[in-house]
Amino acid sequence: MVAKAQQGERPAFAVLVEAYWDRLYRWLYHVTHDRHTAEDLTQESFLKALGALDSFQVGTNFQAWLFRIAHNTLVNATRAGRRNKQAFPEQLPAFSQGPLELAMTREAMQHLTRAVGRLPHEFRAAFLLRVEEDLSFREIADVLGTTEDTARWRVFKARKKLLEVLSPHLEPEVS
Amino acid sequence: MNCQECQDQLLSCADPVAPPVEVEAHLAECHACRQQQLMLLQIEANVARVPVPPSEVKEHFLRQLLEPAQPLVEFPRPDHARRPPPTWSRRQWTMLAVGCAAALLLTVCGIWLGNMLSRRLHDGPGPMVVDPGKGKKPPAKPLVAMLLDCDLRLAQAQTAEQQVESLAELAEVLHGETALLAQTGSDTELHALAKLYAKVLDKGLVARAQLVPEGKRKSTLNPIAERLAQASSATAKLAEKAAPKVVEPLQVMVAAARTGNAQLKALMAEAVP
Numbered sequence: 168m169v170a171k172a173q174q175g176e177r178p179a180f181a182v183l184v185e186a187y188w189d190r191l192y193r194w195l196y197h198v199t200h201d202r203h204t205a206e207d208l209t210q211e212s213f214l215k216a217l218g219a220l221d222s223f224q225v226g227t228n229f230q231a232w233l234f235r236i237a238h239n240t241l242v243n244a245t246r247a248g249r250r251n252k253q254a255f256p257e258q259l260p261a262f263s264q265g266p267l268e269l270a271m272t273r274e275a276m277q278h279l280t281r282a283v284g285r286l287p288h289e290f291r292a293a294f295l296l297r298v299e300e301d302l303s304f305r306e307i308a309d310v311l312g313t314t315e316d317t318a319r320w321r322v323f324k325a326r327k328k329l330l331e332v333l334s335p336h337l338e339p340e341v342s
Numbered sequence: 343m344n345c346q347e348c349q350d351q352l353l354s355c356a357d358p359v360a361p362p363v364e365v366e367a368h369l370a371e372c373h374a375c376r377q378q379q380l381m382l383l384q385i386e387a388n389v390a391r392v393p394v395p396p397s398e399v400k401e402h403f404l405r406q407l408l409e410p411a412q413p414l415v416e417f418p419r420p421d422h423a424r425r426p427p428p429t430w431s432r433r434q435w436t437m438l439a440v441g442c443a444a445a446l447l448l449t450v451c452g453i454w455l456g457n458m459l460s461r462r463l464h465d466g467p468g469p470m471v472v473d474p475g476k477g478k479k480p481p482a483k484p485l486v487a488m489l490l491d492c493d494l495r496l497a498q499a500q501t502a503e504q505q506v507e508s509l510a511e512l513a514e515v516l517h518g519e520t521a522l523l524a525q526t527g528s529d530t531e532l533h534a535l536a537k538l539y540a541k542v543l544d545k546g547l548v549a550r551a552q553l554v555p556e557g558k559r560k561s562t563l564n565p566i567a568e569r570l571a572q573a574s575s576a577t578a579k580l581a582e583k584a585a586p587k588v589v590e591p592l593q594v595m596v597a598a599a600r601t602g603n604a605q606l607k608a609l610m611a612e613a614v615p
Contacts, residue, residue, distance in 0.1 A: 181407050184400070192397040202395045203578060207571075207600055210403055214608035217407075271388045279385065280392045297356070298386045304356065323354040329385050330353075330378065337381045 169229050173220045180220075184213055187230060190300065191237055198241065198292050200284065208244065212237040231306040234296065238310050275336045282332045286325050293318050294325035343368045348375045358382045402597040406544065502553035503562045509547040510566045513539060513602075517573050520595060524580055529587040536591035540598035543570075548605045556613035567606040574599035 171179035188209060195212075196205040215236050216223075223232055271279060283291065289311070296307045307318040343351075348368040355361045358379055361369070369376050496508040516539040523532050547566070554562050574596050581592035 177407055181404055184404055184407065188400045188403075189397065192400075193394050196394045197392075202397075203575065203600075206397050206399050207604065209397065210399060210600060210604040211607055213403065214604055215611060218608055218612055271384065271391075276388060276391060279388055283389060283392055295389070298389050319354055323350075326353045326382060326385075330381060333385060334381055337384055 169220075169223060170225050173223070173225070180217060183229070187233055188213070190230075191233060194234065194292075194295055194300065195237060195241065197283070197295050198288065204244075208237060208240055212240050215240065228302075228306055230300065231302055231309055234300070234302075234310045235312075238292075238312070242312075271337070275333070278333055278336045279329075282329055286328060290321045290325035290328065293321035294329075297322045345372060345375055348372065349378055352379055352382065358386065398593065399597045399600060402601060406601060502550055502555070503558055505550045506547060506554060506562060506566065509542055509550060510569065513542050513547060514569065514573070516542065517577070517595070517599075520577070520592070521580060524584050524588050524592060529591065532588050532591040536594040536598075539595050543598050543602040548602055548609075551606055551609055554609075559610050559613040563606045563610050567603050567610070570599045570603040570606070574603060 168179050168182050172183060191212060192205050192209045195208045196202060199205050199208070212233065216233055219236070223229065283295075286294065292311060293307050296302045296310060297304070302310065304315045304318045304322070307322070308315045311318065313321075343364055345368075348365050351365045352358050352361055352375070355365070361379070369379055496505060496512070499505040499508050516535055520532065520535050520539065523535060551559075551563055551566075577592050577599065578596045581589050581596065584592055
């Protein structure tokens with residue numbers, strides 16, 4: 168599909184937009200805590216990706232490439248002072264259903280939402296790329312412009328912090 | 343391996359479901375560490391359930407992407423398929439033809455909108471009725487006159503930069519009118535304004551912005567992109583407080599302004615070596 172998009176086939180690029188829009192927007196929302204900013208950055212990232220498709224190497228991870236563009240766009244916007252640090256939003260849509268065997272209570276989900284939102288920005292960005300996007304530490308490092316060890320350390324710190332904050336609210340059943 | 347080492351490795355491995363063998367061995371014997379592992383798995387399994395407000399501009403973006411007449415940005419083509427750069431006269435002719443077409447379209451839309459709004463003013467009293475005999479303040483410049491002013495400037499524009507600036511002014515006039523109508527007008531009028539606003543940005547401003555020479559793009563397009571960002575933000579705030587029947591056209595305008603802003607930025611980025 169990427170190769171077709173590189174040939175200038177817009178429907179092929181539209182398929183990529185359809186496939187990655189929600190994931191990219193979701194990550195950017197988690198990082199920025201602002202819907203409008205996340206939407207603007209998502210649009211801008213796809214436009215940049217469209218303009219730079221010829222620089223993408225077929226066979227490498229398109230998702231990691233796209234997220235790297237998004238991260239650079241976010242960094243540039245922050246440097247330009249366009250995006251202010253947002254407080255964590257208190258009102259959010261309802262929780263969706265999860266796998267029953269690992270399901271959390273409503274209260275625990277609220278704690279989790281808050282705890283993820285309050286992680287330091289760089290830990291949150293790396294942690295979500297690992298857990299939600301299933302990127303390797305090498306790919307996370309590429310997206311965030313850092314080393315593999317730093318990416319691993321950020322995920323480690325995020326997990327540690329979440330466990331500290333959430334363990335009183337979790338009820339694991341160990342057989 | 344002690345518990346501390348086990349837990350550190352669990353936290354730093356790629357997937358705590360399948361940790362390294364030595365960690366697995368410790369977990370098989372240690373209840374406390376298994377409990378840690380299960381809590382971590384529980385957290386990671388539920389992160390995807392953390393709610394995020396839905397994105398509302400994807401469909402608009404896809405529609406624009408698939409519209410064949412309006413390239414968002416130039417696709418890279420093989421060298422043999424690249425057209426030679428347009429000559430100055432060809433470019434001039436293109437700009438003139440596009441400018442005339444846009445001027446005609448805007449005149450027709452402006453007169454139609456002006457007639458519609460004037461008829462509304464004559465039909466009965468309302469918040470927008472202005473009586474110059476009684477009012478202390480001079481009457482506001484009617485929309486049709488403002489549109490025709492912009493239209494005239496557009497027709498007289500000699501360069502792509504001037505055309506883009508005229509179209510940006512026109513978009514701002516329409517945006518200002520929307521703010522008024524959102525409080526006092528009907529949803530039919532707002533729908534018409536929103537469509538015209540989106541068309542001015544998409545078919546006019548962004549299309550013409552592609553013709554601005556690369557060396558002048560940043561200075562011409564950056565202030566307009568910033569104004570579009572402000573317009574998008576102001577309209578989004580307006581939509582939050584507006585009556586339900588006028589929310590949809592306001593959202594159309596928010597999406598159009600955001601897309602316009604993103605496209606101008608992409609054009610500026612293209613121009614940066």
